[in-house]
Amino acid sequence: MGLRVLAVDDEADFIETLVKRFTYRRIPVTAAANGPEALARLDREDFDVVILDMRMPGMDGLTVLQEIKKRHPLVEVIILTGHASVEAGMQGMSLGAYDYVLKPVDFGELLEKANKAYERKKLNESRDHS
């Protein structure tokens, strides 16, 4: 079973295209428009990597990240941030995110990071099982 992605962003156009591009590469991907929806999906289905936007109305990215890490510690999170600040990314990573990608996203970079995150998740899982 390969990489399963959950993409969370409030920008419908963005998320739609992201979904298309993952699907095109035959990577199963699910879209969530906000934090609560993402959490609900995570509770119902299994995902390996969550691509999470920091700035969203209602529940913001950092809160969602903390919630994900609490409920599904093994799920890896890649932060999407519009802030070109290293600090925001660092803050996310200190809360357990795998890495961060600056908007506008270079898809190749995102894909690479998602694959690496998936590999780490597999590693962690095997360590847990053994």
Next chain:
Amino acid sequence: MIQDEFGRLRLKLIAITLAFSFVPLLSLGLGLYAKFYDTYTDKIYGNLRNLVDNKKVTIDMFLSERVAQLSNLALTESYQDLAGDAYLERIFGVLQLHSKSFLDLQVIDQNGLCVSYVGPYQLKGIDYSHEDWFRTVMAKGIHVSDVFMGFRKYPHFNIAISRREGEKTWVLRAAIDSDIFDTLVRTVQLGKSGDAFLLNAQHVLQTKPRFGHDMFDTVPFPDIPRFSGTRVDEITVNGQRSLYAMTWLNLKDWLLVIKDDPAEEFLPLYRARWLLILLLSGGALLIVGGAIFIANGTVRQLIQSDREKATLDASLTQSSKMAALGKLAAGVAHEVNNPLAIIMEKAGWMRDLLTEEDIKASPNFQEFEDAVTKIEFHVRRAKDVTHRLLGFARRMEPTQENLDVNLLLEQTRSFLENEANFRGITFVRNYQSDLPHIESDASQLQQVFLNILDNAIDAIDKNGTITITTHTVPESGEVDIAIADTGKGIPKETLEKIFDPFFTTKKVGEGTGLGLTISYSIIGKLGGRIKVQSDEGQGTTFHISLPIAV
């Protein structure tokens, strides 16, 4: 304009201090002097009045005694007895016993003929009937003459008394030595130039004064109408202003005059006046000095606090401006980033689709490919811009970062390279290659470097060299950055003002006068020092010392 206002304030302070000090000083000084002047003048006038009163009493008494003696004689003796020379001689002897001032004595009948005479001259038989005095004495009963020389060639005056005895009227007449007046008048205690004399109604001297005139001279005295009592006046006689105390005698229309030199009498007063002037001018000088000192001090204090306030305002304005600009930049970048992200993804999606077989066969495939590549390229360009904007916004907050001063200088210099080339200005770089990194705020330092380099270019205007030197000062643990230009230099008098807020030599609208002020405060905040050294016509060098480790 601010300078003008302070100048006006300074003058106002001085004026108010002076007004409030001089009014009491002058009123006190002048008031005391006026009081003293009045009292002293009263005393002097009073003294003179007393003197002239006393003399008048003495002279009047002398005259009235003589008149009384003669009247008694005329009333007690008969014409018959006195007409005889021998008897008259005896009577004269008695008179002279009493007073040596009687010179002679004669009896004159009603026709004016001298019937008997005692004295040193031969006057018997002389006819006085046409003399004025004779007619007066016959009419009024008594006549006292002015002093004259007469037959006797000796200053004297006559007292004549007439008496009616039955049908006849006869006259007893005595000549009296007027020396007695000289003596009486002269015994007045007077200063060096004081004088005393008697004047008759025609201003002819009846006694010999101490100075200026002889007896019987007419003194050019202003007409003094008869008055009772005593008068003291300042009168100018012969061009000399003197103090005159005057009184008319009771028995004769003679004016007793005591003259005094006001300069002498008022000497203590003049001394007091000089002392007052001296004290007042001394006080005035002190007050003026004090007022100026206080005003200068106050204004200096005000200017200083004003400058401090302006510096503070300037740096506050600057930092709040930069903070606002940072927020704006961050906002714009963020809002632009989201649409950019979508465009990027859409372009990426198109690229993905372009790999499909059927599209590859399309005749416009190459065009699509190019368009997508261009879109991706330009989105990346826009991304660079927004990321730089966000970077700028982040830098607005003061940070401590490890930075290479040489690199920062080089970056800053490169901003100005075009402008410098255009003006024929070359940069000479003497960077110490192993300069240690310092802990500081890159963007703020950059602002300072930019400001100084910009000023250097302005100072040179055209064709010149800007030398940038960096080196370590191991003793103080600092890095020294020197930026030297070959410009026109700064005159000595403006050199100390260049860090003052709003001081600018640039044209209105070209400079805010805040650049170096902000630079100064930035360097101060970063724990460094900034110094300037300049020779007019030679150029200017700015030295910035920054600590290597904070």
